[in-house]
Amino acid sequence: MQKRKLGNSGLEVSAIGLGCMGLSYGYGPATDRPQAIALIRSAFERGVTLFDTAEAYGPFANEELLGEALAPFREKVVIATKFGFESGKVEAGLNSKPAHIKEVAEAALKRLKTGVIDLFYQHRVDPEVPIEDVAGAVKDLIGEGKVRHFGLSEAGAQTIRRAHAVQPLTALQSEYSLWWREPEKEILPTLEELGIGFVPFSPLGKGFLTGAISANTKFDSTDFRNVVPRFAPEARKANRALVDLLGEIAVRKKVTPAQIALAWLLAQKPWIVPIPGTTKLNRLEENIGAAGVELTSGDLGEIADVLARVTVQGERYPAHLQARVGR
Numbered sequence: 001m002q003k004r005k006l007g008n009s010g011l012e013v014s015a016i017g018l019g020c021m022g023l024s025y026g027y028g029p030a031t032d033r034p035q036a037i038a039l040i041r042s043a044f045e046r047g048v049t050l051f052d053t054a055e056a057y058g059p060f061a062n063e064e065l066l067g068e069a070l071a072p073f074r075e076k077v078v079i080a081t082k083f084g085f086e087s088g089k090v091e092a093g094l095n096s097k098p099a100h101i102k103e104v105a106e107a108a109l110k111r112l113k114t115g116v117i118d119l120f121y122q123h124r125v126d127p128e129v130p131i132e133d134v135a136g137a138v139k140d141l142i143g144e145g146k147v148r149h150f151g152l153s154e155a156g157a158q159t160i161r162r163a164h165a166v167q168p169l170t171a172l173q174s175e176y177s178l179w180w181r182e183p184e185k186e187i188l189p190t191l192e193e194l195g196i197g198f199v200p201f202s203p204l205g206k207g208f209l210t211g212a213i214s215a216n217t218k219f220d221s222t223d224f225r226n227v228v229p230r231f232a233p234e235a236r237k238a239n240r241a242l243v244d245l246l247g248e249i250a251v252r253k254k255v256t257p258a259q260i261a262l263a264w265l266l267a268q269k270p271w272i273v274p275i276p277g278t279t280k281l282n283r284l285e286e287n288i289g290a291a292g293v294e295l296t297s298g299d300l301g302e303i304a305d306v307l308a309r310v311t312v313q314g315e316r317y318p319a320h321l322q323a324r325v326g327r
Contacts, residue, residue: 006198016273018275020057021277025061028223041069044077055104056085084096105117154324154327173200175202192271200273211247213236228318229315260293
């Protein structure tokens with residue numbers, strides 16, 4: 001697989017990474033552990049070198065899973081994990097106090113079976129802790145050799161600037177896809193100016209852009225999409241128009257809608273590295289295959305026409321989670 005560098009940091013990773021959250025958390029029951037380990041190792045065998053996790057995925061189970069799966073080739077991969085929630089639990093609220101950040105790092109190193117975290121993100125901006133203090137804590141960890149690179153997730157442009165002034169950011173991780181293009185307004189220009197890479201999560205619209213989800217799809221009771229307004233049945237029905245139009249382009253290109261969605265992201269900037277997640281080997285191979293899909297200027301123009309014609313329905317988060325993004 002092709003490699004990309006995240007901004008000016010020099011950190012080189014595969015053009016497409018693997019978001020590991022869904023193996024343990026968020027999308028229903030956790031994947032059987034041996035199966036999950038096999039999938040992660042299959043990703044590495046196929047050229048993936050960026051693996052994304054967080055203490056909150058489980059909590060802790062996903063980091064432990066990743067540590068075991070990547071142990072045989074730890075030095076050949078980049079592991080990204082995150083801090084920022086009290087006790088690693090999203091429902092317990094935010095905690096990015098410097099002492100807590102350092103405690104999380106120590107615990108994550110053990111769970112990941114490693115001596116260094118390659119990329120350490122603040123999971124969500126904590127309004128109670130100045131971002132300069134957060135950046136300073138990670139700068140200390142970098143100085144101690146426990147962390148290599150600093151990142152933020154779902155942060156606003158001014159927060160990015162303030163953090164970057166204390167400890168240069170390697171990457172921002174936020175949602176970005178054909179059905180959530182908000183970062184284009186202010187975030188992408190800021191990242192380009194500062195030389196920061198961008199790692200889009202949910203690049204396939206939490207599965208919707210694959211074409212596999214209809215208005216009648218039933219999610220597991222523990223699947224967080226049940227509370228996402230964009231996945232309400234009436235929104236799904238309306239949003240199907242986008243998938244159908246992209247599907248027509250995919251048929252002509254002899255690729256899948258998911259591959260169109262990922263290739264479109266890769267075509268936006270050379271420092272964008274999407275991290276689609278999956279629990280299935282065939283989907284993993286499909287996602288990786290997107291790195292080889294070339295979209296011409298004509299293809300991109302046609303996609304732009306589709307995006308101009310379809311207004312995506314429904315908010316991407318319920319209100320209590322939306323309050324935590326873009327700060």
